[in-house]
Amino acid sequence: MVDRTNRCYRLRRRPDGLVTPQDLELVEEGIPPLRDGQALVRTSWLSVDPTNRIWMSDLRGYLPPVAIDAVMRGLGIGEVVESRRDDFPVGAHVTGMLGFQDHCLVDDALLEAPLTVLPDPLPAPPQALLGALGHTGITAWLGIEDICRPAAGETVVVSAAAGAVGSIAGQLAKARGARVVGLAGSPEKCRHVVEDLGFDACVNYKDLDWAEQLARATPDGVDADFENVGGEIMDAVLLRLNIGARIALCGMISEYNDYGPGGGSTVPGQRAIGQLIMQRATMTGFLVLDHAARFPEAIAALAALAAEGRLRWTDTVVDGFESTIDALNQLFAGANTGKLLVRV
Amino acid sequence: MVDRTNRCYRLRRRPDGLVTPQDLELVEEGIPPLRDGQALVRTSWLSVDPTNRIWMSDLRGYLPPVAIDAVMRGLGIGEVVESRRDDFPVGAHVTGMLGFQDHCLVDDALLEAPLTVLPDPLPAPPQALLGALGHTGITAWLGIEDICRPAAGETVVVSAAAGAVGSIAGQLAKARGARVVGLAGSPEKCRHVVEDLGFDACVNYKDLDWAEQLARATPDGVDADFENVGGEIMDAVLLRLNIGARIALCGMISEYNDYGPGGGSTVPGQRAIGQLIMQRATMTGFLVLDHAARFPEAIAALAALAAEGRLRWTDTVVDGFESTIDALNQLFAGANTGKLLVRV
Known part of the structure; x- marks a missing residue:
């Protein structure tokens, strides 16, 4: 019944x-x-x-x-x-x-x-x-494989690193041999991201000196950013970009509660977009829903990493x-x- | 002597x-x-x-x-x-x-x-x-040919359309068959851009209803933006983007007088960057100085258009x-x- x-x-x-x-x-x-x-x-x-x-x-x-x-x-x-x-x-x-x-x-x-x-x-x-084996993991995979494309030894920053997409994105960047630095909102999350997920470092953005911590954690600058947050956090990352950096713009959760009519956010906006010029960087917005044809490839890649114990969630x-x-x-x-x- | x-x-x-x-x-x-x-x-x-x-x-x-x-x-x-x-x-x-x-x-x-x-x-x-036949023209050429890449019939917006780079960029987009809409700061500049340079339309951003004028001038949305200004003007263009749009980020003159220490601007920042996600758009910063190897190609293309009377300055x-x-x-x-x- x-x-x-x-x-x-x-x-x-x-x-x-x-x-x-x-x-x-x-x-x-x-x-x-x-x-x-x-x-x-x-x-x-x-x-x-x-x-x-x-x-x-x-x-x-x-x-x-x-x-x-x-x-x-x-x-x-x-x-x-x-x-x-x-x-x-x-x-x-x-x-x-x-x-x-x-x-x-x-x-x-x-x-x-x-x-x-x-x-x-x-x-x-x-x-x-x-x-991890559905749209969340596929989103992370698309941003890392298609947009960030980190080479071994490059530095990738992932915001909302303890979140659903960020946690997978960072591990995928690690699997490509990158140095991966997360941003998350508590000491527990930062510990989790580093100890359980294998990120190289994670900065608590609620610390007063988080921007200085980010600078110390990215001594060679930032070659790619998997961006989930936007706002001040993204601006701080933009100010660390290296020449030719790639930004996968996946989300801007910091402003979703503040969209005005028509779509502009009402929070103070992004102040460091000019760094895209200075560093000849590219910012690419993307949506998982556009890429249905590649879902099988993405899921296979994610499942293979998980089977090897290199992808946790x-x-x-x-x-x-x-x-x-x-x-x-x-x-x-x-x-x-x-x-x-x-x-x- | x-x-x-x-x-x-x-x-x-x-x-x-x-x-x-x-x-x-x-x-x-x-x-x-x-x-x-x-x-x-x-x-x-x-x-x-x-x-x-x-x-x-x-x-x-x-x-x-x-x-x-x-x-x-x-x-x-x-x-x-x-x-x-x-x-x-x-x-x-x-x-x-x-x-x-x-x-x-x-x-x-x-x-x-x-x-x-x-x-x-x-x-x-x-x-x-x-x-037009030097770094200014080459800048316009790089942004249109490498980043905006408009197809015939697509809509391209050019901010600071009466400026040195914008005036050339719009003509290059016209030469590719695009519909080209400029933004400039006086009726005289708008008239010059349309009548002398051949843009399809030009909006005076000092008019109170400039954003509505921009919307009316881009009835099919915006496929590419050659951006020289940033700020509110860029935000308005971002809110008109079509899926897959390309933004050549050449300059953000609206904020150059307001950079604080470290490089972030102190003016209200960009509020519509989230549209890059919604429209799966790409924003690429570039600098003419990076492309010295292509200067001869660019100058030859610009000189050829000028010789045909299709490039004025x-x-x-x-x-x-x-x-x-x-x-x-x-x-x-x-x-x-x-x-x-x-x-x-």
């Missing part, structure tokens, strides 16, 4: 700063009987990513903003619990934009993007398929669908280490 | 904002008799460029800051008036970093960079060899060496159209 009630978060208004229950309302809704060509997926894990926050803003983003009153967009993994279509058999594991809801109705006419049926048995635990698991808003806000407080997931 | 007095500008302190005679002191100094291996060049034209202002700041730039009490660094063209070395015969035209002085002592041990002896007769008027000539500081400050007031030169 299927539980015929769906719990979902609907976006009632665009948040100003951190997300509140008035912005994202948790509602219970009946699930109508399935029609032919439909299936029903019960969500088991939700991926909580900085980009969720972007989608809530009225921003010129890479996907349209989530419409007011629509179910919040989000990546997840789940299992087919009822089906009237052959390609989504009951019991199959499914991933994609399930949305912030505990049941997702699979219907080609209603879904924003098609869902993917995963192989059976799963090649890894489901949460890893949302993380940590999950921060928040239990309970009703904790999703808290989980999202944890990202901006830097409360998580590694991949942040909601166990539905 | 050679006039044995050299007038030169020495940098006495680093300017705060516009340049004053207390920052750059005009002094007269005797010229010692030449030794073997030396020659003396009398400056005929000085090139006045935004980069001069960068060199005065204590900034992590692409060349070391001009030392306090040193002669101000600058590009010029002149004629050998006395010589004790065979490769600099009397009467030869010479270009390079002559400095802000009316005589330059050619001495390999003293000069920061070697000077170049030009062919005789000169292939163009000397001021053109500092402008305007000079703003300031008469008299004693007016050099005024000329420099004109750049930041946007008082010049085209190449700004001092006729010494």
